[in-house]
Amino acid sequence: MQLVTLIKSKKINPEQLFMLSVLAVNGGNYLYNLLLGRLLGPTAFADAAVLITFLLVLSFAAMTFQLVTAKFSVLFENSVFKSFISKVYQQAFLVGLLFGIAIIVFASSLQDIFNTSSSTMFVVFGCGVPIYFLMSVNRGVFQGKKSFKSLSVTYQTEMWSRLLITLGLIFILDITSPVIIAVGIFASFLFGLIPFKYFTISLKKQVVLGIHKKAIRSFFLITAFYELTQIIINNSDILLVKHYFESYEAGLYASLALIGRIVYFIAWMFVMLLLPTVVQLKKDGKDTAPVLFKYVGYIAAISFTIVLVCFSAPELIIDILFGEQYIAMAPLLWQYAIATSMFAISNIFAYYYLSLDKYVPVVISGVFGMLQMALVVFFHDSLAQVVHMQIIAMVLLLIIQVVFFKINHKKA
Known part of the structure; x- marks a missing residue:
């Protein structure tokens, strides 16, 4: 109640609210991992850690679209902005779909490479990848426009849904399979779409960006390269x-x-x-x-x-x-x-x-x-x-x- 009162009295600006939200999200994610570590034990937690690492890898890959969207959301306005967002949504969904299909197809190989107890967990995870890419573009719009309240909500809904759904499934079903972890992650992607700017997507719309295409492409490629280095490091x-x-x-x-x-x-x-x-x-x-x-x-x-x-x-x-x-x-x-x-x-x-x-x-x-x-x-x-x-x-x-x-x- 005190936090709400401070926000209403404008003692906490949107940027400060976002920082508080990020601290809460990081705390929730830490709690999620800590509870998994305690519930599963070192051996089973190793499988869960692979999925969590895949989630981090996915977040870095999708961050390319988020940062590109954020930067050009600052620079573009009106019809150019709408055309740009429409195009980014289309491309993000396509890239996410390709990544998701690749993970599903090579699920058995991934199981062998990382010595996990299940390949199904990769299949479930792969199904959620396109959703995560759409979520990242949505966040990029909020970030670029400095809509920090909406940006905070998307991170909060993703974190809390993953924490509560995963733990709920573990306790209700009394199963510690990594597939349960994957289901919780998949569900969190859906909740992370809230709030979502549906009206900005137009798959049939002719997108004309003209002279801006080269700048967008250059920034996208270098950002993709940098996020790849983030994944590696x-x-x-x-x-x-x-x-x-x-x-x-x-x-x-x-x-x-x-x-x-x-x-x-x-x-x-x-x-x-x-x-x-x-x-x-x-x-x-x-x-x-x-x-x-x-x-x-x-x-x-x-x-x-x-x-x-x-x-x-x-x-x-x-x-x-x-x-x-x-x-x-x-x-x-x-x-x-x-x-x-x-x-x-x-x-x-x-x-x-x-x-x-x-x-x-x-x-x-x-x-x-x-x-x-x-x-x-x-x-x-x-x-x-x-x-x-x-x-x-x-x-x-x-x-x-x-x-x-x-x-x-x-x-x-």
């Missing part, structure tokens, strides 16, 4: 560990990754605010660097705090969140947090330059994403070594991003 380690290690060890590592990545999920909140703000400042001819400094400062402070806490009480944190059966990962917790902190800060630089149509930092991220994956492929004698390889790659990535910024800012 943020998810390849869990999938590679699932491939190279036994299910028990993979489940332990999944718990470590979930705790350590809290920095990245908080940083994502600032990225959502960064892109439309930088695009608008550039459009108005204003200096954009202060916005970058502000968000880098926020993430650096949060990262330092999280690493310090993970270093000070790793066993207590893991015991509270996952239980004693995961306690073996305690010595690696603060080290993994360092890797994700370096990535989160460098990610702010990359998205900043992406907003300004400068793509060298994107290429840099791609190079170091491949480096991280290569290091893990060649050096995976232990889970500790896997974490150390990621620290090396991410520290180097941040150093290069900072050097690029100083050189570019000095020239400017």
